[in-house]
Amino acid sequence: MSDHEQLESQIDQWRGYVQRRRAISAGDVEEMEDHLREQVTDLTSTGLDDDEAFLVSVKRMGNLDEVSREFAREHSDRLWKQLVLVPEAPDGGTRLWRELGVVLALAIGAGIAVKAGIELIDDELVVMRNIGLFVLPFLAGYFAWKRKLTWRVAGVLLVPFAVLAVVLNVYPFEPEGSTLFLAASHSIVALWALVSVTYAGGRWRSDARRMDYVRFTGELVIYFVLLALGGGVLIGLTLGTLGLVGIDFEPVLEAWILPFCVPGALIVAAWLVEAKQNVVENIAPVLTRVFTPLTIVMLLVFLGAFATAGGPLGADRELLILMDAVLVLVLSLLLYSISARDALAPPGLFDVLQLVLVVAALAVDAVALSAMLTRIAEFGFSANKVAALGLNLVLLVHLAWSAWLSVGFLRGARPFGPIERWQTRYLPAYAVWAAIVVVVFPPVFAFA
Amino acid sequence: MHIDKDLVAASATPLVLGILADGESYGYAILKRVNELSGGRMQWTDGMLYPLLHRLERLGYVQATWGTSEAGRRRKHYAITQDGREALADRQQQWSVVADALKQVWQDVQVPPTVAEGWA
Numbered sequence: 001m002s003d004h005e006q007l008e009s010q011i012d013q014w015r016g017y018v019q020r021r022r023a024i025s026a027g028d029v030e031e032m033e034d035h036l037r038e039q040v041t042d043l044t045s046t047g048l049d050d051d052e053a054f055l056v057s058v059k060r061m062g063n064l065d066e067v068s069r070e071f072a073r074e075h076s077d078r079l080w081k082q083l084v085l086v087p088e089a090p091d092g093g094t095r096l097w098r099e100l101g102v103v104l105a106l107a108i109g110a111g112i113a114v115k116a117g118i119e120l121i122d123d124e125l126v127v128m129r130n131i132g133l134f135v136l137p138f139l140a141g142y143f144a145w146k147r148k149l150t151w152r153v154a155g156v157l158l159v160p161f162a163v164l165a166v167v168l169n170v171y172p173f174e175p176e177g178s179t180l181f182l183a184a185s186h187s188i189v190a191l192w193a194l195v196s197v198t199y200a201g202g203r204w205r206s207d208a209r210r211m212d213y214v215r216f217t218g219e220l221v222i223y224f225v226l227l228a229l230g231g232g233v234l235i236g237l238t239l240g241t242l243g244l245v246g247i248d249f250e251p252v253l254e255a256w257i258l259p260f261c262v263p264g265a266l267i268v269a270a271w272l273v274e275a276k277q278n279v280v281e282n283i284a285p286v287l288t289r290v291f292t293p294l295t296i297v298m299l300l301v302f303l304g305a306f307a308t309a310g311g312p313l314g315a316d317r318e319l320l321i322l323m324d325a326v327l328v329l330v331l332s333l334l335l336y337s338i339s340a341r342d343a344l345a346p347p348g349l350f351d352v353l354q355l356v357l358v359v360a361a362l363a364v365d366a367v368a369l370s371a372m373l374t375r376i377a378e379f380g381f382s383a384n385k386v387a388a389l390g391l392n393l394v395l396l397v398h399l400a401w402s403a404w405l406s407v408g409f410l411r412g413a414r415p416f417g418p419i420e421r422w423q424t425r426y427l428p429a430y431a432v433w434a435a436i437v438v439v440v441f442p443p444v445f446a447f448a
Numbered sequence: 449m450h451i452d453k454d455l456v457a458a459s460a461t462p463l464v465l466g467i468l469a470d471g472e473s474y475g476y477a478i479l480k481r482v483n484e485l486s487g488g489r490m491q492w493t494d495g496m497l498y499p500l501l502h503r504l505e506r507l508g509y510v511q512a513t514w515g516t517s518e519a520g521r522r523r524k525h526y527a528i529t530q531d532g533r534e535a536l537a538d539r540q541q542q543w544s545v546v547a548d549a550l551k552q553v554w555q556d557v558q559v560p561p562t563v564a565e566g567w568a
Binding site: 027028030031032033034035037038039060061062063064066067070071073074075 | 474475476479493494495496498499500502503506517519521522523524
């Protein structure tokens with residue numbers, strides 16, 4: 001019997017191998033597997049053992065590259081994998097329709113939450129600072145439903161959520177003060193970290209799940225922007241056409257369409273990313289290939305500009321924030337190309353380019369920081385400056401250690417695995433920093 | 449005896465259509481039939497049969513339906529269509545022209561005996 005078990009595992013392996021061919025569909029694999037099994041049965045009845053019969057059968061099946069090329073010639077459309085959101089197959093169909101129903105309900109729910117917030121709270125600023133609290137629970141709800149999150153995990157997640165809600169609304173912020181703005185913006189990051197736990201189905205310690213969440217975030221941004229562009233076109237056409245007829249569409253747009261469509265688009269984008277997983281190649285890593293060399297050029301221009309500017313760089317927080325933005329950009333380029341890299345592939349030209357990118361970013365940041373630190377000390381620390389500096393520090397540590405690890409990788413002293421692990425292990429640092437800015441900064445800076 | 453790849457490819461369509469004209473069948477059985485008919489001398493790459501069947505399906509020569517095998521696995525069965533029968537008749541004519549021409553050539557030309565044997 002153990003013999004047949006081995007045959008089964010061999011067939012499983014073969015199936016997995018064939019399934020990876022994009023030109024060969026699931027139905028074809030099934031058809032070929034049936035063929036393989038018949039052949040094995042016939043051969044064993046002539047006296048071959050399972051192992052021999054399997055080898056002969058696989059050999060007769062032919063070179064899979066050639067077979068899959070033949071399939072590709074016949075079905076070139078399959079290479080452009082189609083995004084079938086609700087397949088027609090009778091078995092999987094109802095589940096996916098139900099998912100569509102849940103997604104639409106959550107999308108509308110998020111819209112209702114925002115709309116209710118706007119109607120019930122007069123102060124627009126209060127609505128804006130709570131916007132993440134209105135919308136993101138619905139996204140988390142989608143993942144909680146999809147991943148069948150346990151009640152215990154969901155309950156544990158409610159605690160930090162409630163803390164954020166209380167802090168944002170109970171702290172005696174000065175209206176339009178910088179700590180209020182900082183807390184509101186950083187609360188989104190903290191909430192995003194909470195969503196990650198639902199995304200991972202509670203297994204937030206897993207490196208693989210964290211990397212999936214990074215991928216998800218990148219794809220979500222791209223899908224959301226695409227949906228927003230499409231929506232913008234529709235809104236523009238409607239505004240123009242109704243304007244010609246003499247109907248003022250703007251009040252409806254502001255009061256109803258935007259509060260419902262923007263949060264709704266976020267939920268729908270999340271669903272699209274989930275649905276097309278493994279169907280379409282991720283686009284974020286493709287973009288990193290294009291933008292890594294361009295960003296290197298940009299950073300070199302910065303360095304040149306710093307060197308020729310002569311006078312001391314301004315110490316205003318704009319430069320700090322710009323530097324943070326540069327580091328975030330470099331970090332995302334790094335993260336998304338790592339997320340798509342085959343960990344077993346040997347170091348290549350692109351890995352060198354990436355190291356150049358990170359080193360250039362660190363150099364730009366170092367020049368800017370050193371020019372600013374003295375002046376910051378002179379003018380004292382404001383909440384904004386400390387927040388920007390702190391983020392800069394968190395990013396610096398992330399990038400510097402990545403650079404150090406990739407030097408080792410390029411010299412062949414280290415495998416790629418540690419670089420990947422470092423990225424995912426470090427991610428909670430951002431959540432912690434965001435939480436500090438939300439919870440600790442306002443009292444320290446007197447809610448100014 | 450090794451049969452040239454191009455010849456195998458050219459004869460594949462009429463062979464499959466001809467086998468299906470006898471009654472509906474499925475991939476493995478079609479290959480077994482090809483083996484029987486050629487006395488095991490026409491060796492196909494098994495995997496290549498399926499893209500061919502799909503092409504015939506797209507051209508409307510055969511119709512595929514999912515059924516179950518004796519072992520309970522899902523199995524795709526192929527049956528020839530009217531278009532397929534017409535295509536088969538067409539191919540048959542083409543091949544008989546070719547075969548006739550070849551036969552006459554074989555008669556006219558004295559085929560040299562296989563010289564390699566004694567040298568091996």
